Amino acid sequence: xxxxxxxxxxxxxxxxxxxxxxxxxxxxxxxxxxxxxxxxxxxxxxxxxxxxxxxxxxxxxxxxxxxxxxxxxxxxxxxxxxxxxxxxxxxxxxxxxxxxxxxxxxxxxxxxxxxxxxxxxxxxxxxxxxxxxxxxxxxxxxxxxxxxxxxxxxxxxxxxxxxxxxxxxxxxxxxxxxxxxxxxxxxxxxxxxxxxxxxxxxxxxxxxxxxxxxxxxxxxxxxxxxxxxxxxxxxxxxxxxxxxxxxxxxxxxxxxxxxxxxxxxxxxxxxx
Amino acid sequence: xxxxxxxxxxxxxxxxxxxxxxxxxxxxxxxxxxxxxxxxxxxxxxxxxxxxxxxxxxxxxxxxxxxxxxxxxxxxxxxxxxxxxxxxxxxxxxxxxxxxxxxxxxxxxxxxxxxxxxxxxxxxxxxxxxxxxxxxxxxxxxxxxxxxxxxxxxxxxxxxxxxxxxxxxxxxxxxxxxxxxxxxxxxxxxxxxxxxxxxxxxxxxxxxxxxxxxxxxxxxxxxxxxxxxxxxxxxxxxxxxxxxxxxxxxxxxxxxxxxxxxxxxxxx
Numbered sequence: 137x138x139x140x141x142x143x144x145x146x147x148x149x150x151x152x153x154x155x156x157x158x159x160x161x162x163x164x165x166x167x168x169x170x171x172x173x174x175x176x177x178x179x180x181x182x183x184x185x186x187x188x189x190x191x192x193x194x195x196x197x198x199x200x201x202x203x204x205x206x207x208x209x210x211x212x213x214x215x216x217x218x219x220x221x222x223x224x225x226x227x228x229x230x231x232x233x234x235x236x237x238x239x240x241x242x243x244x245x246x247x248x249x250x251x252x253x254x255x256x257x258x259x260x261x262x263x264x265x266x267x268x269x270x271x272x273x274x275x276x277x278x279x280x281x282x283x284x285x286x287x288x289x290x291x292x293x294x295x296x297x298x299x300x301x302x303x304x305x306x307x308x309x310x311x312x313x314x315x316x317x318x319x320x321x322x323x324x325x326x327x328x329x330x331x332x333x334x335x336x337x338x339x340x341x342x343x344x345x346x347x348x349x350x351x352x353x354x355x356x357x358x359x360x361x362x363x364x365x366x367x368x369x370x371x372x373x374x375x376x377x378x379x380x381x382x383x384x385x386x387x388x389x390x391x392x393x394x395x396x397x398x399x400x401x402x403x404x405x406x407x408x
Numbered sequence: 409x410x411x412x413x414x415x416x417x418x419x420x421x422x423x424x425x426x427x428x429x430x431x432x433x434x435x436x437x438x439x440x441x442x443x444x445x446x447x448x449x450x451x452x453x454x455x456x457x458x459x460x461x462x463x464x465x466x467x468x469x470x471x472x473x474x475x476x477x478x479x480x481x482x483x484x485x486x487x488x489x490x491x492x493x494x495x496x497x498x499x500x501x502x503x504x505x506x507x508x509x510x511x512x513x514x515x516x517x518x519x520x521x522x523x524x525x526x527x528x529x530x531x532x533x534x535x536x537x538x539x540x541x542x543x544x545x546x547x548x549x550x551x552x553x554x555x556x557x558x559x560x561x562x563x564x565x566x567x568x569x570x571x572x573x574x575x576x577x578x579x580x581x582x583x584x585x586x587x588x589x590x591x592x593x594x595x596x597x598x599x600x601x602x603x604x605x606x607x608x609x610x611x612x613x614x615x616x617x618x619x620x621x622x623x624x625x626x627x628x629x630x631x632x633x634x635x636x637x638x639x640x641x642x643x644x645x646x647x648x649x650x651x652x653x654x655x656x657x658x659x660x661x662x663x664x665x666x667x668x669x670x671x672x673x674x675x676x
Binding site for chain 1: 547550557558559571572
């Protein structure tokens with residue numbers, strides 16, 4: 137069966153040269169092999185291989201519709217892949233997804249969305265403490281204390297009791313980052329988190345992400361911010377047509393791309 | 409002209425019938441409030457059951473959908489009469505203890521309780537559809553955010569989706585409540601002396617509609633302010649949404665827009 141083959145292939149992963157292999161052979165926290173995902177007849181991911189080392193930042197760039205966001209949704213099983221394997225801290229996830237696997241992934245992987253998706257009926261501090269209480273079973277005071285320190289850390293110590301509709305986009309996105317961090321994830325996924333922001337608000341969000349990266353958080357960042365990718369990423373993956381076309385250190389992929397498609401894309405993005 | 413006026417506004421008859429009409433209207437109010445509250449609860453339960461996810465969830469989902477379709481597809485009067493017949497049969501055959509088959513709880517007559525049940529069965533289904541529209545109008549990103557934080561389907565419904573849906577559905581639920589209130593008059597068919605029945609009794613003995621007219625006025629005293637309140641709530645919601653509160657600007661999916669147009673849409 138195809139499933140079995142994929143499973144076997146996943147276990148043999150270290151012997152094959154993968155994108156990402158070589159940064160630190162033993163430190164792969166996340167490893168994707170042959171990940172496929174379709175929505176109806178539309179094939180969005182057509183076999184993605186990717187390895188993410190612990191404590192590194194991987195930026196995923198590429199044109200709209202190339203499957204970048206879907207890749208993140210596959211990783212945290214919001215959209216489980218149909219084919220291929222996803223290993224997270226040594227556990228295979230993509231096969232026969234069960235409730236336990238969902239818990240396993242979502243305790244370890246946090247995600248921040250383009251549209252923030254804050255809970256509009258709750259203040260900032262309640263946004264950050266809800267899942268701590270309901271999922272991790274923390275007491276209200278414990279959860280609020282943690283939420284307060286996280287909001288302080290993202291520079292929103294004065295907005296604890298403010299509701300999302302009274303916050304700017306940049307502030308909302310920082311609350312969303314704090315909300316994800318409150319679950320103490322091992323990996324953070326960022327899905328074009330600055331794309332919906334006014335230009336002057338982008339920096340405050342990127343600054344928070346830079347700090348996180350500096351503290352050693354493992355991050356997979358789908359982004360159009362090429363400067364961020366250049367400065368912060370340890371690895372850059374260029375996606376097009378549902379596959380990773382080019383992969384390597386930012387200096388190579390962004391500074392001296394080999395693939396025609398990468399060159400063309402960067403030409404369009406960096407032109408202005 | 410005087411005869412017409414006399415037919416509807418004979419103050420002598422109104423004064424005479426007043427105590428009975430008030431007593432009847434008090435039944436209408438009690439029945440409306442009780443059945444209204446029970447329908448709100450039953451409707452929410454149905455709406456949540458209808459959202460049960462997964463393949464196994466179909467075992468719950470399909471019967472719920474079937475129930476809602478059947479209840480929405482039948483006239484309220486038929487449901488009242490069927491419930492009445494059902495309990496009559498149960499009482500005769502002794503399957504249920506007589507205190508349950510012919511309930512006289514809290515000093516209310518048995519048609520009151522049959523009516524409460526029948527209206528709840530029916531309006532629970534209507535309200536389930538309103539809740540569903542509200543649940544579906546919550547942006548899918550909310551579910552994704554809740555699930556990605558590790559919340560279960562039930563937790564994300566309870567703490568994230570339903571609280572937001574409730575705000576969106578208050579106007580259409582109020583609309584359903586107005587319709588429910590008018591439909592309580594159908595319980596007269598199984599012998600409840602509510603306001604319309606009182607008016608009819610007078611009409612049949614005195615050949616005069618003034619008592620009915622009095623009942624109509626009492627109804628309007630309650631329903632017109634409710635309709636005004638409804639309009640106010642819808643206008644407020646529209647203002648709030650056009651101001652652009654975040655990312656949920658799907659005005660097209662707003663349930664208050666779709667069903668608030670016709671007060672009394674479900675009226676029997």
